[in-house]
Amino acid sequence: MPVNMVPEQLSRTWHTVIRLKPVQVRYQLQYRMPSGNGRLNRFRYRSSMAVTGSPVKLIPWITKPHAADGNTFSFLNREMEMESGIRWDETTFGKLWTYNLNYMDYLLQERMSTAEGTRYIMDFIRDLPRNSTGKEPYPISLRGINWIKFITAHQIRDRRTDHALFAQYRLLKNHPEYHLMGNHLLENGLSLLFGGIYFRDQGLFxxxxxxxxxxxxxxxxxxxAHFELSPMYHQVILDRLLDGINLLKNNHVFDNQGPLLALMSEKASLMLGWLERITFSDGTIPLFNDSAFGIAPSTKELVAYAGRLGIPVRMTRPGQSGYRAFNFQNYEIRLDVGEVGPTYQPGHAHADTLxxxxxxxxxxxxxxxxxxxxEKNGRRMLERGTAAHNTVQVDGLDSSEVWGGFRVARRASIIHLHEEGNTIGAGHDGYSRLGITHYRRFQCEPDSIQITDKLTGRNQKEGTARFHFHPSVQPEIEDHTVRFRGGTISFTGAGEVSVTEFQYAPTFNNLQPARVVEVLFTGKLSTTITFNQQ
Known part of the structure; x- marks a missing residue:
């Protein structure tokens, strides 16, 4: 390792760790000790845990995509056939693929038979002592809900399944993910809710x-908005929250369920309103931060599920998330003028401010x-970096210092946020280490958008504004003007304007060639997007 890399790594680590909550540090240390997380690795299925569950009542939930056919599994656009038996710790396609295998969402896919689903469960139980992934808290959380739903749908009463499930919930209860917090801890809580109701266990509840x-x-x-500011994870969490509401509304087990149900219903209603606001008219979400299509239920599915549960859509004024939406007959625009995410858990954040x-x-x-x-690789770093987004990069640096796959060291903070009608402007200090502040203003009119970028500060640095076009669009440049079917983009204050290729990633493991326009400028750049009258 080069000597000059050591201070840089120490700086990144320091600026990451100082933002953690004390409880995260405590649990990080505890789970790394042999007497802590070591218990996870020495887990044994104990059939003597004679705890059986009780049937629960649930109205129809959102079914999962088809992902399993015999011993052939397909997740994240990667398919594998396991002819000699299911390898629950298979890592050929990366850790996330292994997680999906262990979540067992496919138990809830359409036309999953009782016999086939039970076979998957029994195979998992037999292999559990050797399956390190299956014993992690997050897979336990998702799988526990899936097992209880499958058991409910197929009216299964099986002691071996119950004993294994209760053993896993005991493990989860003793190892919630306080070292990570964020959506992981929320998933832990929602799954423990299912375990508490199913086993009538006051401790789990x-x-x-x-x-x-x-x-x-x-x-x-x-x-x-969910505070990690990923529209995809917002949908995932909302789906799970609606499942919890479904459970509590239809199963009155503990006397103190009422306040929790009220809290969950209130938050679900707010989440629905935020999601409807940022969803485009074609039903898709903006791919801000860690987001991809095909992972979470659609907005339409979630609104319908909420309707079946009697949860209304509650719209509030745009605010804390920093996500804004403007809709006109000619166009829809979604803006990010918010923080990168929670200070202590920005694992799914990108360096994409403004x-x-x-x-x-x-x-x-x-x-x-x-x-x-x-995966912790170059592609992951590229997709999280500023150059992969429709904002301004200065001096080749990222506006927030993303690293290590799921970490952020120094990060941009929003300053000077101003909103009036269809105009919104904000600055950020992500380039303060260069002595630069980036300020951007959007002025949205029915047939045009004016974007003004300013780089101010003690140093004069060159900025690069990027505009990534969808693969279906073929932009052409003529005299500093970008032409596309239906309109133009013109620039004032630009130096060089060029078009090059990038790889668009609408889903996991799916890269599509597309074009990005790069505009070099110093000081100030005015961009006008004009749509043709039709």
């Missing part, structure tokens, strides 16, 4: 209540690069 009562008010912002996505007449025009992988 109390743990769930403690987690949810603390985390829901913190993680669901005042405008309804980013935007633009749809023209219901079709994507300017898009985010997206997310194709969670």
């Amino acid at each position: 109390a743990k769930a209540e403690k987690i949810l009562a603390a985390e829901l008010p913190e993680q669901i912002l005042t405008d309804g 980013n935007f996505e633009l749809y023209h007449r219901g079709k994507p025009l300017i898009v985010d690069t997206g997310t194709s992988t969670y």
